[in-house]
Amino acid sequence: DGGITQSPKYLFRKEGQNVTLSCEQNLNHDAMYWYRQDPGQGLRLIYYSQIVNDFQKGDIAEGYSVSREKKESFPLTVTSAQKNPTAFYLCASSPWTSGTGELFFGEGSRLTVL
């Protein structure tokens, strides 16, 4: 079954703890993205990666970190430095070399900080 897989779907963490959200794709896409979705705020870009071992900050990268060691994987770590981490996180990938600009999204991960 092809697509984007995010895990876990729901995650609870205590303040001061780091947490890592997983994103895996088997679409052979070059580019991968992390967005944060908050009610009334739409989607805001956290980080994106065009190729393996390279990534760029988006609009709200502070308090987050990523890695891109494999083409199919783009994990996001929400660190204790993120002041308001409770949110819905969406991962996406894109066959950017095709030039279509279409993003394929995962089902999302909802993080709640207690």
Place this chain on the structure above:
Amino acid sequence: AQRVTQPEKLLSVFKGAPVELKCNYSYSGSPELFWYVQYSRQRLQLLLRHISRESIKGFTADLNKGETSFHLKKPFAQEEDSAMYYCALKGAGSYQLTFGKGTKLSVIP
């Protein structure tokens, strides 16, 4: 900087009525514009893009560079059109896709 504005958080229309979801953008170069849709309990997905000039599920959108707008239109709304709609912009040569805050469309039976 690139910015996308969707002025309506919520739009309610009756079934069979015309629909127009507004989108305005700010970008200094030549943008590529998209509409994404999220139906209840489904993933966010691409609805249409301006370069294709296509009609998907009866929806169309025309890029108006003079007014910097990319409004989404459908002549007759259906109940299954109820969803969250996001307008998005990609700059030429960029990998970054910027989204608006979204408009929730509710079609009343």
